[in-house]
Amino acid sequence: MSEPGERCGATAVFWPDDEACEAECILPPGHDPADVHEDEILGQWSEDELPTRHPAA
Numbered sequence: 001m002s003e004p005g006e007r008c009g010a011t012a013v014f015w016p017d018d019e020a021c022e023a024e025c026i027l028p029p030g031h032d033p034a035d036v037h038e039d040e041i042l043g044q045w046s047e048d049e050l051p052t053r054h055p056a057a
């Protein structure tokens with residue numbers, strides 16, 4: 001079982017307007033599908049759409 005509060009933590013840069021917005025995945029580690037992440041404000045993104053950085057395991 002994963003620790004409470006543990007997150008995937010993958011990040012991507014959104015461009016909702018003219019400014020970059022950093023998104024951070026709030027889903028639990030090992031979520032499925034693994035290439036679709038979700039930020040609590042910016043919403044979901046797919047690794048196909050945005051370059052995604054993963055935290056060091």
Ligand SMILES: [Zn+2]
Nearest residue numbers: 008010025037
């Ligand atoms: Zn994620």
